[in-house]
Amino acid sequence: MALLKAFDPFVICLLCLILSASDFCNGGITSSFVRKEYSPDMPLDSDVFQVPPGYNEPQQVHITQGDADGRGVIISWITPDEPGSNTVLYWSENSKHKNRADGTFVRYKFFNYTSGYIHHCTINKLEGETTPFKPYTHRYYVPYESSHSTSPLWYSIKRASAYVIVLSSYSAYGKSTPQYKWLSDELPKVDRSETPWLILLMHCPIYNSNSHHYMEGESMRVVYESWFVKYKVDVVFAGHVHAYERSKRVSNIAYNIVNGMCTPVNDQSAPVYITIGDGGNHDGPAIGMVEPQPSFSAYREASFGHGIFDVKNRTHACFSWHRNQDGRATEADSLWFHNRYWNPLGKSFVASY
Numbered sequence: 645m646a647l648l649k650a651f652d653p654f655v656i657c658l659l660c661l662i663l664s665a666s667d668f669c670n671g672g673i674t675s676s677f678v679r680k681e682y683s684p685d686m687p688l689d690s691d692v693f694q695v696p697p698g699y700n701e702p703q704q705v706h707i708t709q710g711d712a713d714g715r716g717v718i719i720s721w722i723t724p725d726e727p728g729s730n731t732v733l734y735w736s737e738n739s740k741h742k743n744r745a746d747g748t749f750v751r752y753k754f755f756n757y758t759s760g761y762i763h764h765c766t767i768n769k770l771e772g773e774t775t776p777f778k779p780y781t782h783r784y785y786v787p788y789e790s791s792h793s794t795s796p797l798w799y800s801i802k803r804a805s806a807y808v809i810v811l812s813s814y815s816a817y818g819k820s821t822p823q824y825k826w827l828s829d830e831l832p833k834v835d836r837s838e839t840p841w842l843i844l845l846m847h848c849p850i851y852n853s854n855s856h857h858y859m860e861g862e863s864m865r866v867v868y869e870s871w872f873v874k875y876k877v878d879v880v881f882a883g884h885v886h887a888y889e890r891s892k893r894v895s896n897i898a899y900n901i902v903n904g905m906c907t908p909v910n911d912q913s914a915p916v917y918i919t920i921g922d923g924g925n926h927d928g929p930a931i932g933m934v935e936p937q938p939s940f941s942a943y944r945e946a947s948f949g950h951g952i953f954d955v956k957n958r959t960h961a962c963f964s965w966h967r968n969q970d971g972r973a974t975e976a977d978s979l980w981f982h983n984r985y986w987n988p989l990g991k992s993f994v995a996s997y
């Protein structure tokens with residue numbers, strides 16, 4: 645008995661170790677490859693990041709939308725030494741007449757820090773374009789009418805053996821919205837004998853363990869995830885996060901906020917979610933990751949690259965992801981997809997992709 649007692653703390657210690665180890669082993673692979681964040685053509689000591697020279701020079705200028713319909717702007721700036729002017733001069737292009745708007749300033753203390761003079765000036769009733777997505781819809785023509793969509797922001801196409809549905813993360817998607825109604829009519833139309841592969845595209849990832857845009861896809865997940873499972877979507881591709889991530893086949897449809905079942909579970913009817921926002925951008929890849937790697941995440945890497953989804957036949961597709969900083973065609977992640985509808989492994993749905 646005495647011996648056992650003496651060992652108790654050790655046993656507890658060991659148990660803790662195993663528990664915490666399993667915690668960290670839950671997720672899949674976090675690749676150690678990280679693309680360099682800053683490039684030599686925009687170093688941190690570049691003059692664009694410098695405090696402007698001169699006494700009380702305005703700094704940290706930013707411009708924010710100033711009203712609900714996009715015809716106003718708020719100009720904010722900081723003067724470090726004294727309030728200075730509150731006035732913003734503005735004019736239409738090529739006009740000699742200068743308009744004035746007067747703002748106010750605030751300042752605050754926090755512990756032993758005293759802020760500079762923070763100016764805010766609202767300019768209202770500006771003329772200009774306020775239609776959302778106007779450049780996008782003019783530059784990217786899509787055949788949305790042929791899939792009976794009312795908007796070019798969500799639509800579907802058939803391409804060889806794939807049925808591709810495009811959704812809009814930034815249009816209303818809740819119950820009774822046009823997008824919701826369209827998708828509820830669209831999914832039952834997919835004939836998997838004609839197009840065995842059902843692929844979804846959207847902007848915000850629904851399963852993402854990068855700290856950039858973490859959980860931003862959550863409300864769309866709540867609305868649509870049960871349909872993705874019901875209609876056996878094979879794969880969902882999203883962008884938004886400038887990195888690569890692949891999920892396991894998971895779903896979280898049992899979760900209803902109050903039942904506490906908030907951990908996604910393995911679900912062989914669920915799609916694989918792939919974040920493929922790694923085409924490159926000017927401010928570098930999304931590097932921070934949520935730690936430990938959540939159990940839904942199979943592979944994640946903070947670098948740029950591209951993926952190829954190569955449909956072989958009705959049951960098999962090969963997906964490969966290639967990072968593009970190796971100077972050669974390196975397959976950093978790849979796997980076979982087994983079609984959800986024509987699953988070659990039968991109805992048993994043993995763990996497979």
Ligand SMILES: *[C@@H]1O[C@H](CO)[C@@H](O)[C@H](O)[C@H]1NC(C)=O
Binds near residue numbers: 756757
């Ligand atoms: C504020 O306090 C911190 C911690 O006590 C100290 O390191 C810092 O130098 C102080 N800053 C100023 C502006 O006094």
Ligand SMILES: *[C@@H]1O[C@H](CO)[C@@H](O)[C@H](O)[C@H]1NC(C)=O
Binds near residue numbers: 957
């Ligand atoms: C489909 O393609 C996979 C991979 O190439 C192959 O193993 C399988 O036999 C093919 N199925 C049929 C029915 O041809």
